[in-house]
Amino acid sequence: xxxxxxxxxxxxxxxxxxxxxxxxxxxxxxxxxxxxxxxxxxxxxxxxxxxxxxxxxxxxxxxxxxxxxxxxxxxxxxxxxxxxxxxxxxxxxxxxxxxxxxxxxxxxxxxxxxxxxxxxxxxxxxxxxxxxxxxxxxxxxxxxxxxxxxxxxxxxxxxxxxxxxxxxxxxxxxxxxxxxxxxxxxxxxxxxxxxxxxxxxxxxxxxxxxxxxxxxxxxxxxxxxxxxxxxxxxxxxxxxxxxxxxxxxxxxxxxxxxxxxxxxxxxxxxxxxxxxxxxxxxxxxxxxxxxxxxxxxxxxxxxxxxxxxxxxxxxxxxx
Amino acid sequence: xxxxxxxxxxxxxxxxxxxxxxxxxxxxxxxxxxxxxxxxxxxxxxxxxxxxxxxxxxxxxxxxxxxxxxxxxxxxxxxxxxxxxxxxxxxxxxx
Numbered sequence: 001x002x003x004x005x006x007x008x009x010x011x012x013x014x015x016x017x018x019x020x021x022x023x024x025x026x027x028x029x030x031x032x033x034x035x036x037x038x039x040x041x042x043x044x045x046x047x048x049x050x051x052x053x054x055x056x057x058x059x060x061x062x063x064x065x066x067x068x069x070x071x072x073x074x075x076x077x078x079x080x081x082x083x084x085x086x087x088x089x090x091x092x093x094x095x096x097x098x099x100x101x102x103x104x105x106x107x108x109x110x111x112x113x114x115x116x117x118x119x120x121x122x123x124x125x126x127x128x129x130x131x132x133x134x135x136x137x138x139x140x141x142x143x144x145x146x147x148x149x150x151x152x153x154x155x156x157x158x159x160x161x162x163x164x165x166x167x168x169x170x171x172x173x174x175x176x177x178x179x180x181x182x183x184x185x186x187x188x189x190x191x192x193x194x195x196x197x198x199x200x201x202x203x204x205x206x207x208x209x210x211x212x213x214x215x216x217x218x219x220x221x222x223x224x225x226x227x228x229x230x231x232x233x234x235x236x237x238x239x240x241x242x243x244x245x246x247x248x249x250x251x252x253x254x255x256x257x258x259x260x261x262x263x264x265x266x267x268x269x270x271x272x273x274x275x276x277x278x279x280x281x282x283x284x285x286x287x288x289x290x291x292x293x294x295x296x297x298x299x300x301x302x303x304x305x306x307x308x309x310x311x312x313x314x315x316x317x318x319x
Numbered sequence: 320x321x322x323x324x325x326x327x328x329x330x331x332x333x334x335x336x337x338x339x340x341x342x343x344x345x346x347x348x349x350x351x352x353x354x355x356x357x358x359x360x361x362x363x364x365x366x367x368x369x370x371x372x373x374x375x376x377x378x379x380x381x382x383x384x385x386x387x388x389x390x391x392x393x394x395x396x397x398x399x400x401x402x403x404x405x406x407x408x409x410x411x412x413x414x
Contacts, residue, residue: 121346143384144362145404156385160369161400191384276406277362283405317404319386 054246078192145317155187155311171196180303190315199250214305220312222266231285240264365403368392
C-alpha cells in the first residue's frame, strides 16, 4: 500500500519531467531520492547552533538546487524550484517508506511479532497522512497555490502588482502606502514553489531602514487542533513561522533589536490542508486575514510609521 | 480457591479474545478508511479587475497564477488579474 503510494509520487514527478523534455526522467528521479540529506548540528554544545544549522540547511539546499539546475540548464528559476520541491516531496515519501520497510524486515528477521503487529496497526494511519503529499506534487507541478501559500497570498493582497525587489535569495520586498503608513511587505518570490528566506530578508531590510521600524507583522498558516475550524483566523504575539529555527530566530532578534512589537496572524488548517491545493474555504480565509492585517496597521500604528509585513509560506502559484 | 482462580482465568481469556477481536475490527476499518477515495476536485481561477468593478470565475488552465494579468476589463479597460485559485469538490460545484 505504502510502496504503491511512493511509486505513484515518483510516477507523477517522472511524467512532469518528461513533459518538460527531460532526458531519462527515471534515472533523474532515482538519483535525487537518496542523495540529499542534512545532518543536524551538535546540540550538546549550543553556542552558535543557529548559525551552524543555517549553514547546513543552506548547503543542502544549494547543492540540491545547483544539481537540478546543472541537469536542466534551460529551465526558468520557477520551474527549477517546482522540480526541486516535487523531488523533495518524493524523497521524503521514499524515506518514510524505507524506515517502515526497515522495521518490517527487522521484525521478520528476529521473528518479533510485537513489532510487526505495531507496524500493521499504525500503517493505515501513516498511509492516510502521506496521501496528501502525493496530491501536493500535482499542485506544485501545475503551479496551483497550496494551503501553506496563505501567507504569500495575504502579502499579494497588500501589494497587488507593485514592484518586487529581490532582497534575499528567492525572497522579495515591496513597498506600499496604507493610509500614510510606509508598509514593506516581504514574501517568497513567486510564482515558483519556494519559501524564501524571510528572516534574513527582514534583517537586511531593517539594516537599510536603520532599525526605524514601528511594527512587524507575520502572517502564516498554522496547524489547527482536531475540532477547530479550518480557515479560522487568529491573532497573537510572536513570529508566525514554522521553519527549523534560523529564520524564526532572525525575526525575533530583529524585533528585539529595533524594539518593534511583533504580531502574528495565523490561518488555521490541518497538516493535510497545508500541502493540498488551496480550498475555497482557505481562499476566503485569506481575505479575512488580509482585513485583520489592515486593522492592525490602522489601529496600532499612526500615519508616518513604518510597518513590515511578512507573508510566510510557499509562494507556489502566487506572484 | 481453585474455583476462583479458574474463574479469573476464564474471565481473562474472554477479555483477551474481546480485545483481539476489537483490534482486528479497528485494523480493518482503519485500512478501509485509508483506502477510501477522496471526492474528485476541480480547480477554479477567479479573475477580477484591479478597480474591483468586474469579476469572473472559470476553470483553471495551466500557466495560471495569482497576480497574472489575463486581459483588460470590459467595463473600464483596466487590467484583469487572477486574484484567487482554489479547489472545489465536484459535489460543491453541483450545489
